[in-house]
Amino acid sequence: MLGLNKKDFGLLTIVIILTVFAPFLLNPFPEGSALAQFNAGYPDLMQRLVIFGIFAIGFNILFGLTGYLSFGHAAFLGAGSYAGIWMIKLLTLNIVPAIVASIIVAGLFSLLVGWISLRRSGIYFSILTLAFAQMSYSLAYSVLTPITGGETGLQPKVSDPRIFDAALAEGTTPRANLFGMFMNDSYELSVAGWVFTFNVGYYIAAIFMVIAFYISIRIFRSPFGLMLRAVKSNQQRLNYTGVQSKPYTLAAFVISGMYAGLAGGLLVAMDTQAGAERMFWTASGEVVLMTILGGAGTLIGPVLGAGFIKYFENIVSKINESILQAWFSFMPEAIQDLFVAIFYPFIGKGGHLTLGIIFMLVVIFLPGGLMEGGQRIANLFKKKTKSDTGSGNASPAAAE
Amino acid sequence: MSILEVRGVNKSFGGLQALNDVNLSVEEGTVHAIIGPNGAGKSTLLNCFIGKLVPDTGTVNFNGHSLLGIKPHEINQLGVSRVFQTPEIFADLTVFENVIIACFAKRDGSFALNAMASIASQNDMKEKAEQMLIDVNMIDKRDEIASSMSRGDKRRLEMAMCLAQDPKLLLLDEPTAGMARADTNNTIDLLREIQQASGITMAIIEHDMHVVFSLAEKISVLAQGTVIVEDAPENIKGNPKVQEAYLGGAH
16 A cells, blocks of 8 residues: 555554554653653654654665765754744745755755765765764854854744734744644643643644655665665675666765755744754764664664654653652662662763663664564564464364 | 777786786677686786776777776676676675666666665566576575575576676676585586576686686686687697696796
């Protein structure tokens, strides 16, 4: 269906179901309970989960398929953000032009960066992309202040031209919308102790993610995707088979740059601001971590990785000392203090420490990422059921 | 009619004259072997055919096109396929994917942005790749990862990839190097079958005499960078120049 085989269509269906029901799935704990801080079902975080999912899906088309490790993809996300915010300031608060422009601008920018960086491969390619991204960051922060707003970044103001929109009344905050649906509008559903939030912005971003995921499946299953995997496997053989590798890697680079631009445009659509920090090298590193953590080269791995990292970043950083004390309060006071002291560096601002340790463990023990972990568990079950049916077949008489 | 024409090729590296006025022509539809002792310049000559090296002087023409200074993928698109000394395959893809890549490369040229077409829907390419695997007797290994196979099978796969492109000329660089006797004989049989079935032109660089004399219709003997004899196999064995080159002339 939709040009997909049964297995891929199943995967797409699972992703659709997960994104549609995410407000329930991410809020498993009742409001006010001790575990409520592990709930992730609030709009801001849910939006980020799917937007960074898009970013990672795109990155995986480049890194997962061709093996070219770009360390500068945040530059395209940032470029997309700036393009988006300018559309919002100049044209309209409707997000359509912003998203279209963010994809186009990021695509053109990645064409330029890719065209130069892809003259080299391996570590030199990574360094070139990193250099480009840091250059973009520095430019956005200093020289290009008239376009980027420098340190303060850009936000829509009441006084912006917005040539397609009617003027806003003085004192109202400009809110991004899609044909009248405001991104930050939410509908809250209270069931018993639970509160589920259905946010317009989240669902719009989720639709984009499902489309992005669908396109990535199609690319993975196409002759083009196969050529990209061939680039990763053996470029020499590919060249002697009559194929030029650079146009393929450049196309993959631009496609992943456009995905990054889309993510940047959606970020702007959700929070209507853009700043240079989105281009910083840590942001580029983050998408690498997401892809590797989830499983580079797998279809759904990067989405899982993005979700995992964004969830941990937000949830672990919210845990503070008093919450730790409450957790260990059943212990005698001296031991409680000891445990709090041990765990304290890993929470709150130290949340990245926890994330780093998890990342190290995954890379060492599951080089294929979370997907490999899932596969191993699935294989365990398969073996079990096989041996079960095996013994069942061997002694049917005994069972009767 | 000769399909590959090498005229007056010279190549030196620093003070070493690796190729010295090499002349050679490969006739269409034949198996032509280029032999010679170690250091005779066989690999240098081959590298001049495939765009890796540019000779200092001389011409290399394939079917009327010069092969000098053009890129490997352009040479392939002209109809020259190459089998390497150590099999070059897409090691982490399946056998079938390896062959279908060659089929796509033949159909789509050096680049095609067919990102939305599904491989599953390309029935003609699938059939062609599968037929190729049947021809080289590998269809039972269709879904195996290429790196998990034996060296002989990797060689077989590499041949299948080359043949799937219906090349006009197949260059083989020591196709049996490092192989056990049985594998060598299998490879000889395979090459002979292929040649008889398709009449494809082959140029083989080899120093295993057994392989050369079982396959070649014409042999060029290369010694110290120059072709000393070009003749049919039966005349090569008794040629005193060749014996000298192999047995002591160089010392």
